[in-house]
Amino acid sequence: MAEGKRSRKAKGESKSTLTRKERRFLPVRDARMTASLVAGALGSVVLGAGVYIQFLRPTDNMLPVKLGSQLIELGDKGSYVVGAGALVLALVILLAPDFETALLVGDGGVGVDEGGDEGARRLLWCDIQEIRMSADALVVKGEEQKILVPLSSQAQAAAWVVREAEERIPSVIELSEGDRGRLAKVEEGAGEERKITDIQIAGRRCRATDRVISYEPDARLCPRCGEIYHKDSVPEACMTCEGPLGDAAERVG
Numbered sequence: 419m420a421e422g423k424r425s426r427k428a429k430g431e432s433k434s435t436l437t438r439k440e441r442r443f444l445p446v447r448d449a450r451m452t453a454s455l456v457a458g459a460l461g462s463v464v465l466g467a468g469v470y471i472q473f474l475r476p477t478d479n480m481l482p483v484k485l486g487s488q489l490i491e492l493g494d495k496g497s498y499v500v501g502a503g504a505l506v507l508a509l510v511i512l513l514a515p516d517f518e519t520a521l522l523v524g525d526g527g528v529g530v531d532e533g534g535d536e537g538a539r540r541l542l543w544c545d546i547q548e549i550r551m552s553a554d555a556l557v558v559k560g561e562e563q564k565i566l567v568p569l570s571s572q573a574q575a576a577a578w579v580v581r582e583a584e585e586r587i588p589s590v591i592e593l594s595e596g597d598r599g600r601l602a603k604v605e606e607g608a609g610e611e612r613k614i615t616d617i618q619i620a621g622r623r624c625r626a627t628d629r630v631i632s633y634e635p636d637a638r639l640c641p642r643c644g645e646i647y648h649k650d651s652v653p654e655a656c657m658t659c660e661g662p663l664g665d666a667a668e669r670v671g
C-alpha cells in the first residue's frame with residue numbers, strides 16, 4: 419500500500435522532493451458543544467437581565483414578580499442576577515470544548531492546529547510511542563506531548579490516525595478489538611487535504627549519527643514515518659520503521 423502511495427505522489431515531481439500532504443479535520447458538533455452553546459446563550463440573557471435590573475430600570479419600579487402566593491421584588495436583587503449570569507458565562511468559557519481546533523493527520527504525523535500564529539503542533543510518526551484508547555478519546559502519545567482525538571467530535575480524525583499508523587508504525591498501536599470497535603469507519607473523502615509547508619526540521623538530530631541538523635536542505639525524511647537523517651548518512655532502511663529508504667528519502671520543502 420505504501421508503494422502505491424509513493425509512486426502516485428512522485429508523478430510529475432523531481433526525483434526525491436515529494437509533496438508532503440495531510441488531512442485537516444474540523445470538529446463536528448457533539449452534545450457537549452451544543453450544551454455549551456445553549457448555556458452560553460442562557461448566561462448572556464440572565465446577565466443582560468441583571469444589568470437591566472441593577473442599572474437601567476426606573477428607580478421607582480421595583481419589578482414585582484408573583485411566584486405562587488409570594489410577591490418578590492426583583493428590583494433589589496439585581497446584583498445576584500448579574501452574578502448568576504456572569505458565573506454561567508465564566509463556566510462556559512472555562513469548560514466549553516474548543517470549536518476551532520483542527521486536527522491534522524498525514525505525512526507530518528498527527529498535529530493540532532489551534533489557529534494561532536505559532537502554527538501547528540505536531541507529533542511526527544517517528545516520535546509517537548503509543549496509541550491507545552481512553553474513555554472518550556484516542557490518545558496519541560509522544561515523549562514530550564500527547565494529543566487527544568475526541569471520538570465524538572473528531573471521529574474521522576481518530577479513524578484516520580489508526581489507519582495511517584497501521585501503515586507506518588503498527589508496533590505502537592495498543593488497541594483491543596473492543597477499542598477498535600469504537601472507531602468510526604474511515605471515509606475516504608473526510609477532512610480537507612492540503613500540502614504541509616511548516617514542518618520544523620532545524621535543530622533535530624540525525625537518527626543514524628545523532629548529528630544535529632542545522633541546515634534544512636541537509637535533512638532527508640523517511641516518507642513512511644517522518645524520521646530524519648542527514649543527507650550523508652541515509653541508511654538503506656529506516657532505523658525507526660524499517661521502511662525502504664536510500665533513494666526514497668525525501669528532501670524537505
Ligand SMILES: [Zn+2]
Binds near residue numbers: 643656
Ligand atoms: Zn521510517
